[in-house]
Amino acid sequence: MAPIDIKPEQLAEEVEGYSRKLHAGVERLLGVGEIEAGVSPREVVYQEDKLTLYRYLPDPESAVQNNETPLLIVYALVNRPYMTDIQEDRSTIKSLLAAGQEVYLIDWGYPDSVDRLLTLDDYVNGYIDRCVDQVCQRNQVDQLNLLGICQGGALSLCYTALHQAKVRNLITMVTPVDFQTQDNMLSAWVQHLDVDLLVETQGNIPGEFLNWTFLALKPFTLGGQKYVHLLDSLDDDERAKNFLRMEKWIFDSPDQAGEAFRQFIKQFYQQNALIKGKVDLGGRRVNLKKITCPVLNIYGEQDHLVPPRASMALKGRIGGSDYTEVAFPGGHIGVYVSGKAQALIPPTIGDWLNQR
Amino acid sequence: MGEQDFLGAEWLAAQRDFWEHWSAQTKASNERQTDNPWEAALDQWWKSVAPAAPELMQELLGKTVAQAKQLFQMAELFARRSDDDESFDWQTAIQQTFGDLRRIIAGITGTMNPVPEDMLSEASIEDSVAYLQRLFTFPGLGLGHRSQAQQREMIARLIDYQKARMDYERFFVDLGNLAVTRLQEKVAEVESGGGRIESARMLYDLWVEASEAVYAEQVMTPDYVRLYGELINSQMAVKLQMRTMLDDSFTALGMPTTRDFRALEQRAYDDRKAIKALQKEMRRGKVSVKKKAAKKRVAPRKRAASRDR
Numbered sequence: 001m002a003p004i005d006i007k008p009e010q011l012a013e014e015v016e017g018y019s020r021k022l023h024a025g026v027e028r029l030l031g032v033g034e035i036e037a038g039v040s041p042r043e044v045v046y047q048e049d050k051l052t053l054y055r056y057l058p059d060p061e062s063a064v065q066n067n068e069t070p071l072l073i074v075y076a077l078v079n080r081p082y083m084t085d086i087q088e089d090r091s092t093i094k095s096l097l098a099a100g101q102e103v104y105l106i107d108w109g110y111p112d113s114v115d116r117l118l119t120l121d122d123y124v125n126g127y128i129d130r131c132v133d134q135v136c137q138r139n140q141v142d143q144l145n146l147l148g149i150c151q152g153g154a155l156s157l158c159y160t161a162l163h164q165a166k167v168r169n170l171i172t173m174v175t176p177v178d179f180q181t182q183d184n185m186l187s188a189w190v191q192h193l194d195v196d197l198l199v200e201t202q203g204n205i206p207g208e209f210l211n212w213t214f215l216a217l218k219p220f221t222l223g224g225q226k227y228v229h230l231l232d233s234l235d236d237d238e239r240a241k242n243f244l245r246m247e248k249w250i251f252d253s254p255d256q257a258g259e260a261f262r263q264f265i266k267q268f269y270q271q272n273a274l275i276k277g278k279v280d281l282g283g284r285r286v287n288l289k290k291i292t293c294p295v296l297n298i299y300g301e302q303d304h305l306v307p308p309r310a311s312m313a314l315k316g317r318i319g320g321s322d323y324t325e326v327a328f329p330g331g332h333i334g335v336y337v338s339g340k341a342q343a344l345i346p347p348t349i350g351d352w353l354n355q356r
Numbered sequence: 357m358g359e360q361d362f363l364g365a366e367w368l369a370a371q372r373d374f375w376e377h378w379s380a381q382t383k384a385s386n387e388r389q390t391d392n393p394w395e396a397a398l399d400q401w402w403k404s405v406a407p408a409a410p411e412l413m414q415e416l417l418g419k420t421v422a423q424a425k426q427l428f429q430m431a432e433l434f435a436r437r438s439d440d441d442e443s444f445d446w447q448t449a450i451q452q453t454f455g456d457l458r459r460i461i462a463g464i465t466g467t468m469n470p471v472p473e474d475m476l477s478e479a480s481i482e483d484s485v486a487y488l489q490r491l492f493t494f495p496g497l498g499l500g501h502r503s504q505a506q507q508r509e510m511i512a513r514l515i516d517y518q519k520a521r522m523d524y525e526r527f528f529v530d531l532g533n534l535a536v537t538r539l540q541e542k543v544a545e546v547e548s549g550g551g552r553i554e555s556a557r558m559l560y561d562l563w564v565e566a567s568e569a570v571y572a573e574q575v576m577t578p579d580y581v582r583l584y585g586e587l588i589n590s591q592m593a594v595k596l597q598m599r600t601m602l603d604d605s606f607t608a609l610g611m612p613t614t615r616d617f618r619a620l621e622q623r624a625y626d627d628r629k630a631i632k633a634l635q636k637e638m639r640r641g642k643v644s645v646k647k648k649a650a651k652k653r654v655a656p657r658k659r660a661a662s663r664d665r
Binding site for chain 1: 420
């Protein structure tokens with residue numbers, strides 16, 4: 001008897017069952033309506049070029065005492081920040097508000113050709129610094145808490161190293177620090193890339209290129225199996241909508257400003273300059289030892305984009321002694337959206353901040 | 357009943373009919389059927405539903421339908437045999453179904469190439485090289501020295517790109533063979549554990565697991581890193597040369613070129629920087645004025661206080 005024993009009748013049944021699900025699933029998906037990007041109420045407090053700085057409005061009925069030091073979230077330049085506020089019951093932002101934080105977020109927008117020459121210096125010492133000033137001014141404080149996510153975490157490390165006086169506490173989430181750990185697929189792929197030629201030719205780097213790259217990390221699972229399994233999870237409207245929200249986010253990839261991309265790939269990935277203290281931003285060296293404030297470093301144990309060891313490399317590399325690490329049993333995206341993460345991450349951040 | 361319901365029911369009925377016939381036939385014959393009505397019905401149904409769907413949905417459901425087709429196409433090969441057929445060679449069936457990983461991945465990602473290819477398809481490269489080579493066979497065509505040098509450079513870059521593409525695709529052929537071996541091992545594991553694979557989904561999931569594992573190992577090798585880099589670098593080299601040639605033509609026609617746009621972008625960037633620097637100065641100035649005003653307000657009060665003492 002062969003180990004593969006798919007009987008025609010069984011296969012026929014399977015195909016028909018799948019077809020029924022497909023038919024029902026399509027009807028459900030078509031009835032879902034508009035997919036919103038972000039769910040929590042917010043206000044625009046500052047705008048500059050493509051950037052928008054949002055303040056999230058606390059629940060007026062909440063009795064939680066707010067932390068007087070505001071929290072500014074710096075998201076990555078790749079993908080869109082509404083991942084942190086993707087749906088009602090899976091919103092890191094909502095949970096941070098519930099944990100008593102005054103939450104601000106930088107939305108980088110969609111760079112176009114006018115932004116092609118923006119450098120990492122413009123992002124870190126320009127945009128982030130001005131947003132920090134805006135938040136501090138609004139809240140009449142001299143310092144704020146900074147939360148950097150993924151690439152935004154690397155930018156936040158740079159910012160804190162260069163502007164320590166303005167940062168009271170730093171939180172890094174799924175943030176690469178050592179960009180050349182042996183298990184870092186993205187890093188391996190770019191080592192032989194002529195990034196100067198790429199940027200010279202493309203100008204800005206198309207979001208499509210980044211999409212392809214992220215899907216190519218696990219092409220069979222993310223590009224194929226996910227869609228085969230999709231129909232099993234479309235048994236109610238809310239689940240269908242949640243799936244679509246996630247799908248929209250995955251493919252909502254802004255183009256990358258060419259110069260900033262060039263610098264990020266060369267300095268961070270190809271030269272691993274962040275941990276070597278050799279990142280140069282507008283003529284200023286980034287030395288992680290200049291970070292003396294408390295640091296909370298959160299990473300995903302199953303993160304395939306930023307392997308745990310890439311994040312854990314921060315330990316012992318900053319100047320301060322108050323360093324805390326939190327390992328989350330999940331992946332790069334699960335760290336914001338999974339039910340487990342919602343129960344663990346924002347309350348941990350809230351407690352950690354409130355104690356400092 | 358809406359049009360969609362009608363089409364859906366029609367489609368399901370067509371499929372049911374097909375499978376009934378097909379199931380009966382496979383009992384009688386071991387030969388592969390050439391046409392596939394359930395697939396055609398699925399396509400027909402999808403074509404009728406897709407136009408009504410929003411863009412995001414069209415893309416998502418398009419992928420779902422494509423994956424469903426892939427799943428059942430592959431399972432079909434394993435099911436096309438009678439129960440008492442002892443000659444069925446499942447190892448060969450695996451090789452035939454999953455061997456061409458290049459095609460499968462292209463089906464999944466839409467392209468084998470990391471950077472959208474635009475006009476750089478296999479056929480257009482062949483055509484371009486052939487066209488340019490033919491062009492040089494005509495004496496006195498009027499091409500200037502610069503233009504000729506550019507064309508030659510273009511040919512060289514196209515050939516480099518074509519080679520990089522072939523090497524990259526060959527890597528996936530080898531990867532496909534490795535994935536097949538891994539899947540065969542996994543199937544053998546299932547068998548040695550006393551289990552059997554009885555559904556298309558089970559087989560598909562096992563294949564995904566095997567392929568993903570082999571892929572993760574292979575794309576971290578220095579070989580792949582080199583091939584990936586060379587593929588993108590050579591494609592960029594072609595595009596850049598193409599742009600240089602087009603820019604030259606546009607310049608001759610008095611039309612704006614990439615160089616012009618880049619210059620404008622540089623100017624916009626410099627202006628923006630200058631404006632931001634001015635704004636920063638103004639902010640500093642305002643703060644300084646406020647501080648001075650505050651000092652002035654405090655000073656008379658201090659003087660008055662000292663008088664009172």
